[in-house]
Amino acid sequence: MRPSDAAEISAVMAANALVVPRGAGHSTAGQAQARDGVVVDMTVLNTVHEIRPGHVTVDAGARWSEVLRATLPRGLTPPVLTDYLELTVGGTLSVGGLGGASHHHGAQTDNVLALDVVTPTGSLVTCTPDHNREVFDAVLGGRGRNGIIVTAMLRLVPAPETVQWHRLHYGTTSELVADQRLLVRAGSFDYVEGQLKIRDGQRVRELEAVSFTSASLDGLRFEESDTQVTSYWDFVNRLAAGEPVIRAAGLWDSPHPWCNVLLPDHAVESTLRHLESEGPELYSDFGLILAYPLLRDRISRLELPDSELVFLVAALRYAPEDATAMQAANEVLVQKALQAGGTLYLEPL
């Protein structure tokens, strides 16, 4: 169903047992599908409404790139962005929305001021942390099953014009993780992320540290560094260039058995070593492993491990055809994470 307004969503919710909203449809395990039910394509409702100094109101079907194209000319940005901007506001608010700035600002769900929601019975409700709070709490992180977000009022902060973007390369995973711990505890960089991958037969262990002003790399343990000054937009939109390359390789529409877990600090190194020991055939040419350090006390709406420092660890696998072996590998990752006191971020299976 392609709704023209919230009233049409209310009517379809009231009349059908299973109604599932779909944003950009990037979730990997059918979360935006409805067997024998109705799928509501939210991308047709994508207007960016009022922009104020501290907030913007947007339709939930807007992609984050569309939000930024409207707010950046006013010098404003949402404080937390996912790496890929072609995800919808409703799609990421229904799972959390974590990024390199989450160690400062939490998840995207921690930066929402108000929502208009169609509840499962078809009522259109405005909710905030102080008003209709049960709806607000249920729908943020609710996987689209506790109501449909129609509009969201999102917090905005000043956007820098340029950023210093450091890519630091490490000889060992332990050194990379040690520096991530150091950086997020110090809070000196605006973005901290990390990834492990094999490119041209070489293992790459990379920490991305981004500063909106300028911050020191003194005392870090990297072997090589690559620093560039780039516009804020080019930095936050950095994954866009990869899309045509992956499409050209025929891997955009093939299965992506991606697996995202949240690990307590004590389990991150052993889990990354396990993932690094998996065969390259479990990733294909474009696959990689992400490791994002987070501070537990900044994130309020996700089920997190009981640990001051938490790592989002993701195995991003691209299956040219059969995904069975990759799904089996994800099952092992999930079991390891749960045994170590970790939690699931996005359901992988």
Ligand SMILES: Cc1cc2nc3c(=O)[nH]c(=O)nc-3n(C[C@H](O)[C@H](O)[C@H](O)COP(=O)(O)OP(=O)(O)OC[C@H]3O[C@@H](n4cnc5c(N)ncnc54)[C@H](O)[C@@H]3O)c2cc1C
């Ligand atoms: C290339 C890529 C990079 C990514 N990077 C990150 C990242 O950096 N950080 C991160 O946290 N995640 C990341 N993700 C994961 C992503 O946040 C989730 O998969 C997200 O749910 C996808 O958004 P979508 O618009 O495609 O939603 P869909 O896949 O369409 O829907 C996802 C879920 O949201 C529900 N939903 C959709 N719209 C609404 C709505 N309006 N109201 C209520 N529920 C709704 C759906 O029912 C479904 O359960 C990435 C995914 C991809 C493909």
